[in-house]
Amino acid sequence: MLRLTKKADYGLMALKYLAEQAGPVPAAEPDAHVSLAQSAKDIAEAYHIPPQLLAKILQTLAKAGILVSHAGTNGGYALARPASQITAFEVIRAIDGPLFITSCITIHGACDLTSHCTIKEPLRKVNDSIKDLLSGIRISDLIETSESRPGTETAVGGGLISIAL
Amino acid sequence: MLRLTKKADYGLMALKYLAEQAGPVPAAEPDAHVSLAQSAKDIAEAYHIPPQLLAKILQTLAKAGILVSHAGTNGGYALARPASQITAFEVIRAIDGPLFITSCITIHGACDLTSHCTIKEPLRKVNDSIKDLLSGIRISDLIETSESRPGTETAVGGGLISIAL
DNA sequence: CTCAATCCCGACCGTTAAGGTCTGGATTGT
């Protein structure tokens, strides 16, 4: 249930990476772009993800106005805005499209039993809540999660995604 | 993104239906079962959904302890508990399995780049938030979608879901 | 006892989308 695609995961990782690269902004360059340009290949190698796939994701993000791109020898991608002004919601939406939980959104608008479905409305509210939740998360929120223990690898904390209840 | 499967949708619809049938409980039968038994076929016809598919969904729900079943001529399904004690989360979980947004849960435990993934932890928190959100929704919340008691709002539309990163 | 109405279980199948690859072309700094 409620599955976030790997593409969106990759996209968020890449954005976080870019935000980190541009992290210590010397506050001496108020114009131009927000962060340094990084090539798709570099980012892909940093995270060991398929380079060509990430390339396409970054292109999508660029088309959505979240990234700016620059071709050429020292080209690459940079954040179009400060990391604090990019929400997880718009990233996910840009990559995965406007799909939502109802599963009743076919290409024809709505599913054929939309007139009999009695839980459509409450589900829409859940949908909105999740949207709000995601909209409240900014890229800048991702960069300082577990940064305090140098040396030790993360993910040592045992139960990764145990999903237990 | 974040797509709820149609099966879960159907399951919720069926549960709501059962809850409605048993709605005006005369409070004179504190024992036995909570609601009247309805056959899978009846429920399927009420909503115009594939009967055989719904049958399987109800079986799953019964196995999960959410419904009780009774074979025989006047058999059918009934809620195993009052509708106010069944959450949307456990329904979805019973039907769609313990899948969650991370998309990094393969059958082998975790995805192979779990050691490089830097956003796993923040994502897990989002996950938990959604889980909490869904856990706060009860079947009884579905039956009075509009114009209900002003005292007991569904707490869904309020957007009071905050996430701490 | 017999029978019909049910629930139960597993196998099966078609469609779709996700994840990933490949090829060719358009920019642009050096």
Next chain:
DNA sequence: ACAATCCAGACCTTAACGGTCGGGATTGAG
């Protein structure tokens, strides 16, 4: 001129989803 990039599609493979089928096990009714 050339290499490093970005860009835009056309593919491919696999797995999950949505749905179907048939056979078997219960159980109330007549």
